[in-house]
Amino acid sequence: METILSVRALRKSYGAFEALRGVSLDFHSGEFVVVVGPSGAGKSTLIRCINRMIDPSSGGIEFDGVRLERARGAELRKRRAKIGMIFQHYNLIGRTNVIKNVLHGRLGHMPFIKSLFGLYSMADRLRAVALLEEIGLLEQKYKRADELSGGQMQRVGICRALMQEPRLLLADEPIASLDPRSAETVMNHLKRMTEQRGICCIVNLHQVDFARRYASRIIGVKSGAVVFDGKPEEFTADMARAIYEGGEADPLRGAAGDSVSDGTDYIEAAATPGGEYAAV
């Protein structure tokens, strides 16, 4: 497997708080990596440092043979155009229709004047249509994005990211705001579409059971450091418990106001079918 992304001694601190404490990882094409860990463990920071949505404090990020941490301006934009990203809150442009949202994935690949007037090439338009058809949203292509359901929005988000023809896809909690059935649909599409294209996909997830089902590799993060890196079958219940134990308070769980008191309960709840959302 070809190494597509190398992260070396990556650190990020916010004042006195260290979100990442020297993370070193290699990612390969065709991998479906799921990063698990409690809220505040640094999952989001890690994923956002990779495409420089957040600037790391120190460390190296080598993507496609280029040192991303040194990239600036147009150079950085050119690299970002090769990295797709999917967000927890989808981040579509609500007033804009579905096909235009998908075509936004081309903005980093075209000259400014063309993008300004929306002059997407016919090949791009056809590809957008093909992606929407593949993900089952072709009928919705002229609907405004804010008229879609959450699951549909996230599928548009996947299409937008794939429209970039990325070599790497980052997904930050892509199913955290979805109901169980939509979550499953989104994960299935994400897994299948990235696998077919041989893309390396890094997904942050809250749900350990989803991680076990979909991942080809699981990375456990706790307090800004990697504490597990291996195959899903090696990711034992004990391991999961260790990661979530003593983790920082989870605001989502706190808001739910249920009886989940510590990480142990959380993992057990997540392991039982249908229980995962009661816990989240």
Added chain:
Amino acid sequence: MRVPLSPVSHKLRVTATALGVAAVFTGSAFFLKLDAVKFFSRLQNAGGVLRRFMTIDLSVVGAATAEMIGSLAMAVAALCIGFFISLVLAFLAAGNTAPSKPLAAVIKGSAAVVRAVPALVWLLMIVASVGFGNAGGLFGLLFPTCGYLIKAFITSIEDQGTGSVEAMRAVGASRIEIAIKGVLPGAMGQILAWSAMRVEFNVAESVNLGMVGVSGIGAMLMRALGKYQYGAISAIALVMLITMSALEILVNRLRRGIRGGK
């Protein structure tokens, strides 16, 4: 058992506030040495003045309308130029799109200064430095227009949040693409509504502009006032009233249309 509907501290606060407001009003009235007796004795003269205003000199209506159109044109021209200047500066200053924090602070600070100084003062300063005439008037109107629109536009842009901006950055879009493709679609409705609102202020200020010596209906009104031509004053005031009312109806329709289109 007594169940108070609000805590005692809350009641105390309300009472204290009411007393405070009363004290401030009394203090202000004493400071101004308001003389009610003199005011009401002089109020008797008002009837005579008002009677003289009751005549309308229809012969000036044509000229007044032409001058009113001039004032309207000045207001709209200042709005159009101010719109684009404000839009660019607002994108540079809004929290979710600003490229640099110091630049954003400079823009926000300058806009606040421009707003803090009354529009009429800006007009007088510009007219004093670049002279009378439409160009000076237009330039003077730009200050209050931009001061207001920059603040309004920044609010509308910041309302769009950071999510869409983040998504656009992630696909490798440039700042201008982020602004146009990522933020404007959501913000445009509000931005147009603010601008429509600003039309009214601009017309009112462009009338003031005439009063400080630039052309327009304000200048005509000043001349009539100077010569005590009550009929002409009434006619000019009437033209202004009709125009402003029509404008308000139009602007409200526009705003409703914009909202409906959302």
